Amino acid sequence: MIQINNLHKSYVTGNNSLHVLKGLNLEIEEGEFVSIMGSSGSGKSTLLNILGILDNYDEGAYSLDGHLMQDMNETQAARTRNKMIGFIFQSFNLISFKNAMENVALPLYYKGISRKKRNQMAMEFLEKLGLKEWAHHMPNELSGGQRQRVAIARALISKPRIILADEPTGALDTQTSYEVMEMLKQINDEGITVIIVTHEYDIAAMTQKIIRLKDGVIEEIIKNGDLKSFQAQYNRNINKPEHHV
Amino acid sequence: MFDIERWNEIWNALTKNKLRSFLTAFGVFWGIFMLIVMTGAGNGLKHGIYDGVSKFAVNSAFMWTQRTGEPYKGFKRGRFWNMNTTDITYIEDHVQGIKYLAPKLFGWKERGGDNTVRDNRTGAFNIAGDYPVYTKIDPVSMVKGRWINEIDIRNKRKVCVIGEKVEESMFDKSENPIGKYLKVSGVYFQVIGVLKPETRVNFNGRKEETIFLPFTTMQQAYNYGNEVHLIAVTSKKGVSVSSLEDQILTIIKKRHSIAPKDEQAIRSINIEKQFQQMNGLFLGISILTWIVGIGTLLAGVIGVSNIMLVIVKERTREIGIQRALGATPKVIISQIVLESVVLTTLAGYIGLSLGVGLLELISNVLAKMNSGGDGVFYKDPTIDLPVALAALAVLILAGLFAGSIPAKRALQIKPIDALRDE
Numbered sequence: 001m002i003q004i005n006n007l008h009k010s011y012v013t014g015n016n017s018l019h020v021l022k023g024l025n026l027e028i029e030e031g032e033f034v035s036i037m038g039s040s041g042s043g044k045s046t047l048l049n050i051l052g053i054l055d056n057y058d059e060g061a062y063s064l065d066g067h068l069m070q071d072m073n074e075t076q077a078a079r080t081r082n083k084m085i086g087f088i089f090q091s092f093n094l095i096s097f098k099n100a101m102e103n104v105a106l107p108l109y110y111k112g113i114s115r116k117k118r119n120q121m122a123m124e125f126l127e128k129l130g131l132k133e134w135a136h137h138m139p140n141e142l143s144g145g146q147r148q149r150v151a152i153a154r155a156l157i158s159k160p161r162i163i164l165a166d167e168p169t170g171a172l173d174t175q176t177s178y179e180v181m182e183m184l185k186q187i188n189d190e191g192i193t194v195i196i197v198t199h200e201y202d203i204a205a206m207t208q209k210i211i212r213l214k215d216g217v218i219e220e221i222i223k224n225g226d227l228k229s230f231q232a233q234y235n236r237n238i239n240k241p242e243h244h245v
Numbered sequence: 246m247f248d249i250e251r252w253n254e255i256w257n258a259l260t261k262n263k264l265r266s267f268l269t270a271f272g273v274f275w276g277i278f279m280l281i282v283m284t285g286a287g288n289g290l291k292h293g294i295y296d297g298v299s300k301f302a303v304n305s306a307f308m309w310t311q312r313t314g315e316p317y318k319g320f321k322r323g324r325f326w327n328m329n330t331t332d333i334t335y336i337e338d339h340v341q342g343i344k345y346l347a348p349k350l351f352g353w354k355e356r357g358g359d360n361t362v363r364d365n366r367t368g369a370f371n372i373a374g375d376y377p378v379y380t381k382i383d384p385v386s387m388v389k390g391r392w393i394n395e396i397d398i399r400n401k402r403k404v405c406v407i408g409e410k411v412e413e414s415m416f417d418k419s420e421n422p423i424g425k426y427l428k429v430s431g432v433y434f435q436v437i438g439v440l441k442p443e444t445r446v447n448f449n450g451r452k453e454e455t456i457f458l459p460f461t462t463m464q465q466a467y468n469y470g471n472e473v474h475l476i477a478v479t480s481k482k483g484v485s486v487s488s489l490e491d492q493i494l495t496i497i498k499k500r501h502s503i504a505p506k507d508e509q510a511i512r513s514i515n516i517e518k519q520f521q522q523m524n525g526l527f528l529g530i531s532i533l534t535w536i537v538g539i540g541t542l543l544a545g546v547i548g549v550s551n552i553m554l555v556i557v558k559e560r561t562r563e564i565g566i567q568r569a570l571g572a573t574p575k576v577i578i579s580q581i582v583l584e585s586v587v588l589t590t591l592a593g594y595i596g597l598s599l600g601v602g603l604l605e606l607i608s609n610v611l612a613k614m615n616s617g618g619d620g621v622f623y624k625d626p627t628i629d630l631p632v633a634l635a636a637l638a639v640l641i642l643a644g645l646f647a648g649s650i651p652a653k654r655a656l657q658i659k660p661i662d663a664l665r666d667e
Contacts, residue, residue, distance in 0.1 A: 054569065054660045074574045074656065082571025093566045097257040102250070109250050110571045158571070 280538030281600025289626025565663030585648030
């Protein structure tokens with residue numbers, strides 16, 4: 001599903017050039033449930049930008065579903081995003097002046113689907129996630145967990161092949177976090193590739209594969225079988241002060 | 246384009262900070278308001294002045310004499326002199342291209358004190374001697390009776406045409422002045438008509454307060470001999486009145502031994518030239534109006550652009566979400582540009598309406614004031630439809646311009662950066 005070969009990316013600000021990704025190689029199969037970890041500055045968000053076709057890269061190759069993502073103009077990128085990728089964010093990022101249903105329907109608006117039809121579809125998705133009664137509430141009338149569920153519905157409505165979640169549980173308490181993870185797991189069970197960025201070990205431990213980034217390259221990949229040892233490491237790490245990103 | 250989501254977003258963006266939107270819109274509003282009101286005021290002045298002279302034959306010139314300004318042919322400087330009727334016949338015979346030529350007499354000797362008496366009423370009025378043709382050059386409208394005719398001239402009839410004010414002070418309201426007699430400087434004249442001036446160009450006093458006699462009657466009754474005090478002339482079609490003016494002046498100067506370069510001895514007004522000057526003046530006024538108006542409008546538009554930049558900055562997160570969800574650049578750009586166009590057009594439209602409304606109001610007030618009779622040189626301060634439409638088009642273009650820079654800025658937003666809580 002995702003193939004990354006020797007990916008380089010630098011940010012140039014004035015005279016300074018910051019080399020963020022330094023020849024990263026990565027392969028993610030369709031239907032995988034993957035988490036990306038790494039300290040601040042390890043290149044997580046840059047990688048996420050590139051995976052989500054929100055940014056270009058300098059060198060190497062990135063193929064999504066067998067298509068090389070290169071030299072796309074912004075319109076093509078937007079179309080591909082709309083079709084292939086669903087985004088979930090740490091702070092939900094619902095649009096404050098639209099109610100839950102309108103927020104969920106938004107990706108369909110960019111697809112050019114009529115208002116009636118997209119609102120109907122949005123209602124179906126909200127119902128699936130148990131938010132039917134909240135459909136006409138504004139985001140500020142919803143709890144954190146509800147907001148994130150609305151955001152998940154919004155990510156799913158365009159029937160993407162990949163869900164990219166940037167710290168999806170970062171703003172939620174433990175119990176709600178686990179509920180959201182459970183939901184993502186269900187989405188994954190339906191065959192959608194799910195990639196989450198997190199710095200929480202317990203969250204990462206719920207995925208099938210953990211990719212740890214350090215200094216712009218992959219430091220290690222922890223696969224399903226190794227999760228036990230990761231658990232041990234997580235226990236070791238939990239005693240250290242965490243670096244919040 | 247006309248999806249309700251879009252208008253919802255525009256409404257939200259503009260009402261989020263109402264005071265700011267209002268102040269921004271005010272800049273544009275004021276620009277267009279000024280433009281409309283100033284253009285209208287300029288037009289008012291133009292209409293007013295043109296109205297005062299428009300009935301005047303444009304191709305006309307008027308000449309009258311003064312004391313000489315230069316010594317010439319043994320005559321001293323400061324000599325009193327007059328044109329005479331032989332000049333008129335000479336000009337008629339020797340100058341080509343004259344359409345109407347009308348000599349005129351002014352009753353200077355008869356002016357002073359109450360020169361007009363009727364029963365126990367007295368009044369002080371101007372007296373003029375005219376040929377029938379004079380009203381072809383400087384039109385009047387006859388309220389009652391008739392104007393002087395050829396038979397009056399030929400028979401030197403003792404008749405007179407009086408201005409409206411003369412009628413007012415010498416007759417009762419219920420009285421018909423036609424056929425009644427007025428004693429003017431000791432001579433009785435029968436009133437044959439009452440006139441109202443059509444123009445506001447006056448020689449030797451206002452026409453409303455003048456008693457008009459047949460030229461020949463006046464010559465004889467008051468002993469003016471063959472004097473002529475004013476020559477009015479109009480040119481035939483295709484002939485420049487300026488060239489006629491020059492020819493006539495030269496002839497008269499020659500016949501009366503006036504120095505050819507003496508500008509003071511004989512004065513003239515050329516309506517053609519006056520009109521050209523006025524046209525230049527009004528062109529100047531309207532250019533100035535547009536420069537100031539467009540300048541103010543531009544300041545308003547730059548204000549809009551500035552605020553749109555701030556709005557884009559404020560909505561970085563929102564635009565980031567939209568882009569992550571698959572909004573194409575076209576959607577984002579058209580959104581921002583449309584917001585700017587809506588703001589400018591709305592503000593501009595209000596400015597336009599209020600400006601036109603104010604002009605209407607002034608127009609009505611002026612019409613009421615003018616109906617009293619005595620005119621101000623100000624009338625119908627209006628603005629033409631094409632000008633208003635052009636202003637509206639300028640507004641929409643200005644909105645597009647004001648929105649395009651912030652829209653470009655919005656495209657540079659990197660969604661992930663905008664959305665992370667860092």
